[in-house]
Amino acid sequence: MAMAALRREGRRLILSSTVPNPSLAAASSAVTRSSAVSQPEMAPLGARSISTQIVRNRMKSVRNIQKITKAMKMVAASKLRAVQTRTENSRGLWQPFTALLGDAPSVDVKKNVIVAITSDKGLCGGINSTSVKVSRALHKLTSGPEKExxxxxxxxxxxxxxxxxxxxxxxxxxxxxxxxxxxxTQVAVLADDILKNVEYDALRVIFNKFQSVISFKPTMVTILSPE
Incomplete structure (x- = not known):
């Protein structure tokens, strides 16, 4: 009897050791899933050195761009000074003639010609658009049933x-x-070409008068026909 009881107890212990515990199995599966999820989120080996190299290259390119921009600013400043000097010197040519011949912007004539002075290239602010707007407004004011x-x-x-x-x-x-x-010489040839090919009673020149680097004043000068 005692031997039979011992054999039954031994079989029970063996069976209990082979059957898995549900709580332990759930915990182990949860750990496995968490490790599987978190594994892709880990940064690969050497990622820090790669990102640092990219930042260094970017900083180097920015410094190169700054050098190029500085050189372009110096070139633009030198060109601006030269053009500004020529512009200021040219005022001694046309201002005395305007004062001598007289400027009559409100004169009413039948044939008006509007000379709109603009540039050939853009990227210069509102210089060209301002000249065009003033020319269009003046065209409306000087137009009429018996006017041209x-x-x-x-x-x-x-x-x-x-x-x-x-x-x-x-x-x-x-x-x-x-x-x-x-x-x-160039301006004289151009003016002579306009006077020969265009009939007018009043020639109204629209241009932007230079005041500063960021300021231009729309200006109109009226030239009456010698006839």
Whole structure:
């Protein structure tokens, strides 16, 4: 009897050791899942050194861009000083003639010609658009049933903008005037060409008068016909 009881107890212990515990199995599976989820989130070996190298390359490229920009600023400043000097010196030519011949902006005539002076290139703020806006406003003021108003456009930007809505009113255009530094000879030839090919009673020149690097004043000068 005692031997039979011992054998039964031994079989029970063996069976209990082979059957898995549910709580232990759940805990082990949870640990396995958490390790599987967190494993992709771990940074790979050497990732820190790679990102540092990218930042260094970026800083180097930014420093190179700063050097190039500084050189461009110096070149632009030198060109601006040269152009500003020529502009200020040219005022001694046209201002005495305007004072001598007289400037009558409110004169009422039948044939008006608006000379819009713009540039051939953009990226210069509102210089070209301001000149075009003033020219359009002046065209409306000087137009009428018994009046005729035409455009003479100097510069590619003014030509492009006024061709959109005033194609029939354009009498003459001239572009690529700024390829070479403007001098008295070039201006004299251009003025002679306008006077020979355009009939007018009043010639109204629209331009931007230089005041500072960031400030230009829209200005109109009226030239009456000698007849």
């Amino acid at each position: 108003t035409k455009y003479v456009i100097l510069g590619e930007k003014g030509k492009v903008q006024l061709l959109r809505d005033s194609k029939d009113s354009i009498e003459m255009t001239a572009t690529e005037l700024q390829k070479n530094p403007i001098n008295y």
